[in-house]
Amino acid sequence: MATNEGLKNQLSNKQEGTRQVAAQNLGLKSLLNTPTMQKKFEQVLSKKAPQFMASVLNLYNGDPNIQAAEPMSIVSSAMVAASLDLPIDKNLGYAWIVPFYDSKKGHKAAQFQLGYKGYIQLALRTGQYKGINVIPVHEGELVKWNRLTEEVELNLEAATSEKVIGYCGYFKLINGFEKTVYWTRDEVEAHRIKHNKAKDKKSLNNVWKSDYDAMAMKTVLRNMLGKWGILSVEMQTAVTEDEKEPEIKDITEESNESNIIDYPFEGVQEEKKEAVLEQDEIVFE
Template sequence: MATNQSLKNHLANKNGQAPSTQGATMKGLLASPSVIKRFEEVLGKRATQFTASILSLYNSEKMLQKSEPMSVISSAMIAATLDLPVDKNLGYAWIVPYGGKAQFQLGYKGYIQLALRTGQYRYINVTPIHEGELIKWNPLTEDIDIDFEQRKSEVVIGYAAYFELLNGFRKTVYWTKEAVEKHRKKFSKSDFGWKNDWDAMAMKTVLKNLLSKWGILSVEMQKAVIEENDPSDEREMKDITPEDDDNTIDYDLPEEQPAEDKKEKSSSKKGKKDSAQEAMDMSFD
C-alpha cells in the first residue's frame, strides 16, 4: 500500500535499500529517526504522543506482539494520516493481527468521524437493538419503530444504522444479529476485534454497509476503505451485503446509452472497475 511504501522510503539506508527490521524491538523502531520524522510530517507536535500510544497498545496486546513490528507501525501510520487515534478504548481505529502481520481497521466511530468531516450529514448514528425494543421494521419503505423504553432484557437482537444528509436524503438499515454473525463468518479475516468488542465490530459492519452503498464518501473515507481492504489480499473480493439477511434492496438502474456507445462500453466493462468503488463493494473485517 502507498502508506507502507512511503514509510519504507523513509527507512531506506544510503544504498537505497530498506534496512532489515528483523529482531528490532517496537520501542527501538519507534525511536528511530526515520520513523519519528515520518510521524512528525503527518502529525506535527502530536507525533510523540501518538507513537507513545502505539507502544502502549503493542505492549498491552499479546496477539499483536506476534505480528511483525514494522507492520504495526505501518498500520498505525494509516490511522495517523486519517487523524484518528489507535487507542482501542476509543473505538476510532484498530490495529488487528492477522497471519503474522498487523492490519489497519476502521472502527464505527472512525466511520462516523470521517462522515462528519464531509460537512454533508445532518444526522448519523448506529445502535444495538435489544430484545423488546424493535416494534416494527419495513425493509421496503425503511420505516422502523423502536421503543427503547420497552427493553425486556440486555440481549441484543440486531443493529440499526441511520443517516440524514443536509439535502434531506435519508437512509436506514437494520440487520439481525444472525445476519451480522453470518457476515462475520463469511468475510472476517481475524476474530481479534470481534473477541474484544463484538458489539463495536457489529455496529461498524452495519454502518459501513450503509455508508458504502448510500452515503457521501470523502476522499479520506475512500482511502480508509481501500486501506482496510488491502488489495494484495489473495481472496476473492465480494459484496458486503449478506444474502437475504439485511433486508435491503438496491434500486440502482442502468442509464440508457446511445446505441453507438453501447458496444464499446460493454467491452470495456469486463476488464476494468474503479478501484475505490471496488474496495467499497467488499469487506474483509
C-alpha cells in the same frame, strides 16, 4: 557477504551518531526511535506525532498478542491510522491494530482496522452529515421494520432483556436526505461468516471475539454509507485500507533499499552496536 570492516567502511559517510541498519532487525521501540520513522510520522501528524507514537508503544506494551507481531507491520498499520488522524486506543473504538497469523510467512503480523466510531468521525469531517449514528437493538425494542420502505419503529424504553436482536443505522445529510437501515443479528452473523478468512468460518477472532457489538455496528454503518452516503476521498481511503488483505508493508523509503534506515547509536553500549552491525550483514549480500 559483507564483513564487519567492509560494512563499517560503507557506513563511514553517515552522520556522526547514526548508522544504517535493516528495519526488520529492530524491535518496535527502536524502530519508532529512528530518525526515519520520526520524520515520517511528523510529516503526517506534525506536532501530534510524539503523542501518537507514544500511544503506539502503550498499545504494544499492553497487548501480548500485538507484541508477537512483526514490528514493521505494527508501524505500517499505525501509519494508516495516523494518516486518517484517528487514535488507536482500542478502548475508544475509532481504529484498531489487530494481530493475525500470516500462514505464508509463518509469523504474526498486524493489520489496520477501522472502528464504527472512526466511520462516524470521518463522515462528520465531510461537513455533509447533519446526524449519523448506529445502535444495537435489544429484545423488546423493535416495534416494526419494513424491509421495502426501510421504515423502522423502535421503542427504546421497552427492552425486555439485554439480548441484542439486531442493529440499526441512521444518517441525515444537510440537504435533507436521510436513510435508516436495520440488520438482524442473524444477518450480521451471516455476513461475518461469509467474510471470515479463518479456516473455521464460524470462529470468532480478534475484535469480533472481544467486542462483537462494535464490529457488528461497524458492518452495518459501512454498508449503509457505502450504498447511500457521501464518501470523501479520506473516507474512500479508509474503506480501502479497512478491506485490504492483511500484508506487511515496509514504509521506510520508496526505493530498492527501503529496508535500510538510520539508527541512532548515541548512548548505546559498544557491544550492542557491534551486535546490530553483525545482524545487518545479511542486507548487503
